[in-house]
Amino acid sequence: MAKGNGKKSGSGRNLVVVESPAKARTISRILGDDYEVKASVGHVRDLPAWGLGVDTETFEPRYEVTKDKKKVVKEIGDAAKKADRVYLATDPDREGEAIAWHLAEAADLQGRPLERVVFHEITQDAVREAFEHPRQIDMDLVNAQQARRVVDRLVGYPLSWFLASKVRKGLSAGRVQSVAVRLVVEREREIRAFNAV
Numbered sequence: 001m002a003k004g005n006g007k008k009s010g011s012g013r014n015l016v017v018v019e020s021p022a023k024a025r026t027i028s029r030i031l032g033d034d035y036e037v038k039a040s041v042g043h044v045r046d047l048p049a050w051g052l053g054v055d056t057e058t059f060e061p062r063y064e065v066t067k068d069k070k071k072v073v074k075e076i077g078d079a080a081k082k083a084d085r086v087y088l089a090t091d092p093d094r095e096g097e098a099i100a101w102h103l104a105e106a107a108d109l110q111g112r113p114l115e116r117v118v119f120h121e122i123t124q125d126a127v128r129e130a131f132e133h134p135r136q137i138d139m140d141l142v143n144a145q146q147a148r149r150v151v152d153r154l155v156g157y158p159l160s161w162f163l164a165s166k167v168r169k170g171l172s173a174g175r176v177q178s179v180a181v182r183l184v185v186e187r188e189r190e191i192r193a194f195n196a197v
Contacts, residue, residue: 013083014083015037016031016036016037016087016089016117017037017040017076018037018038019039019091019099030122040072040099041069044103045106048064073106076103076109077109086113087116087117087131088104088115089116089117089119094141094144095145097137115134115135116135117130117135
C-alpha cells in the first residue's frame with residue numbers, strides 16, 4: 001500500500017473516492033479497514049442548466065454543484081476532513097480526470113494530502129499496484145475535457161435550442177457531434193474550393 005508522506009491529522013483512515021457505488025464496495029473489500037471508500041456517482045459539477053455558463057470573451061466556464069450532488073459533495077468533504085489522505089480513484093479517462101478535479105474543487109480538498117490513483121481493472125493486484133504509484137491530477141486531461149464541454153455549450157447548446165424551437169421540442173443537435181460535423185463540412189468545402197496551380 002502507498003505510504004502517506006504527510007503528517008497524520010485524521011482518524012488513521014484514508015478516504016478513497018470512486019465514481020460507482022458498486023465499484024466502491026468492491027474496492028473497499030480489496031483495500032480493507034484502513035480505507036473508507038465513497039462514490040461520487042459521476043460528475044458533481046457542471047455548467048448551469050440555464051444560460052450559457054461560459055464567458056465568451058475568455059471562454060472561462062462557470063461551474064456549479066448540481067442539485068442532486070450537493071449531499072454527496074458535503075459527505076465527501078466531511079469525510080476528507082477526518083482522513084489522513086484522500087485518493088481520487090475516478091475512471092482512467094478524460095472524464096474521470098475531470099471528475100477528480102471537480103471533486104477536489106467542490107469538496108474543498110485542495111491543500112489536503114491529495115493524490116490521484118488510476119487502475120484499468122478492478123482486481124486486487126491492479127488496485128494495489130495503483131495505490132503504490134499515486135500521482136497528481138493531470139490538468140492537461142482536465143483541460144481537454146473542459147475544452148470539449150465549452151465547445152459543446154457554445155455551439156451545441158444554441159443549436160439544440162434552435163432545433164427544439166423550430167423543428168421539434170426536445171430535439172438535440174448532438175452537441176459536440178455537431179461541432180465535429182461542422183469542422184468536417186468546413187474542411188470539405190475548403191477542399192472543393194481549392195484551385196490547384
